[in-house]
Amino acid sequence: MRRVRYESAGGPLFVEEVPVPAPGPGELLVRCEAVGVTLPIVRKVTEAPEPVPLGGEIAGRVAAVGAGVTRFRAGDPVTGLCFGHGYADFAALHEAMASPVPDGASAVDAVALVRSGLVALGALEAARPAPVEAALVTAAASGVGQLAVQLARLRGAARVVGAVSDPAKADFVRSLGADEVVLYGDDDWGDPVDYVLDAVGGELLTPALAALAPGGRLVAYSSGGGTIRAYDLLVGAKSVIGFQMALIARGQPELYERWRRELWRLFADGALRPAVHGEFALTDAARAHEVVESRSNLGKVVLRP
Template sequence: MRAVQITRFGGPEVLDVVDLPDPTPGEGQQLFDVSTAGVNYADTHQIENSYLAAQQLPLVPGAEFVGTPAGGGPRVVGLLDGGGYAEKVAAHPRLTWQVPDGVTDEQALAVVLQGSTAYHLLRTSAHLAAGETVVVIAGAGGVGSLAVQLARRWGAGRVIATASSPEKRALTEELGADASVDPALADDDPRAFTAALREANGGRPVDVVLEMTGGNVFAGSLSALAPFGRVVTYGMAARQETAAVPPGVLLQKSRAVVGFWLAHCMARPAMLDDAMTELLPLVADGALRPVVGGRYPLSAVREAHQDLLARRTTGKLVLDPSR
């Protein structure tokens, strides 16, 4: 089968399209033919070996796919612990969900990892309450574009998004954000970012921030919180660890910092079922709009990663293994 493999760690240049043997299903797994593979920002960390779990070489990146069981069967979307950038994958059926008619491969892939993340950021980690102000960092991205819509749907009083260009900020407002902010304000001084978030909230502090950058964006987000506010951090896009948070900083305003990584839900499949059984029907009904950022041939995987890293994309990126 054709697959993307890396044999050394680095940037997009280490992604090679090669021929490999078909994967051998392990205990409880099944072989699937892949029609579309999903690309996530975390994949760029994986190939650098700069993410939360240490990686072993050689490896085939990719944590999600849409496909059908080898030999025939319904179209499903599924999660993997690796191997998704390929024509075939070995997956556990317990981590697959049937794709409703009318939902495209791209839409299903937007929901399975990024949508489930947005779901649990708001419901499980932030415990969003009606009327609260929610800030979504990278609101035009895969997770962010869905989180903006879900926060609005689930009763947020005000939704503020950040995005790196006027076009992306306009998209977040089209999706339901009440205001948008340029995250570049945090580049030199997190206090400028704090001030911008509060200004976007009518001069008031905010209740919830969904944060995936780290560095000054994290620091500015934490300072923007109201009493009992929560920062939920789920990424490190800036490639820098956030400075330690002194207990006094939390105590002063009863603030909280919560971490979230969807990998822990894979050990609790019922948590993923909760998300998928709610989100897929919303997509099928048109009530939730996944933003599709681009479909790349498998042979153009380096370009996909380059575009993602350069912030040239919005929404969900996918790979076509047949090309």
């Protein structure tokens, strides 16, 4: 089978031929039909001191199951988070991280909706939104951000603002339901909002915090780091909430499953529409990474083995 790998930090991605892995105890062997490309994985390629497996969101059909697997069998359509090599024709997926793909949904739908949607919905829940409040979403055109904009609207936000890096993304973000679009470099982000869902971090934390009304909440779920001054929280009685999906998946599996069901329900109803920027072959994985790293994508970037 084919697998994408690299040999040194920041090194080029290449496709190699390797044997098809056998599923271990509690694992599914999945024939990958779609693989989501995420910014954390792209950053690991450029920043991690040692090469890491290119894992992440995968979707496809179960080819075989390992000992002890009870929820799935060969032929079942599944999606889930792969911690090993996921940029491949076949990948091992632990049963605990797998969930079924319902009838009528494709593998591309699954990788565009489930993991990104869980992060977007979880960050929104962490903000404790009220229907009359105003929301601001950074990285609003990203795989997670596009769903966060839609979910804020579905939860009754009175006003939704999308923040983006490029004015060329404005029409796309408005098509998702945003009332306004602002640019990261703008001096004024308009009227204050009640909560911010921030996927960028770094230097953007300062204007994101400034955009909050007194008593507002900023939910930080970015891997981009950044620093906030305690004084800036104090003067406006503002708060910052950190959100990490992995803690929910490990510690609150019932909540994780409830959120997943809600996402599929909204998708089936046509209320939630995950956008896909483009589909790339495994041999074009480097180009897919470039799109995500440059933040030029409008929606999810997907590999199609």
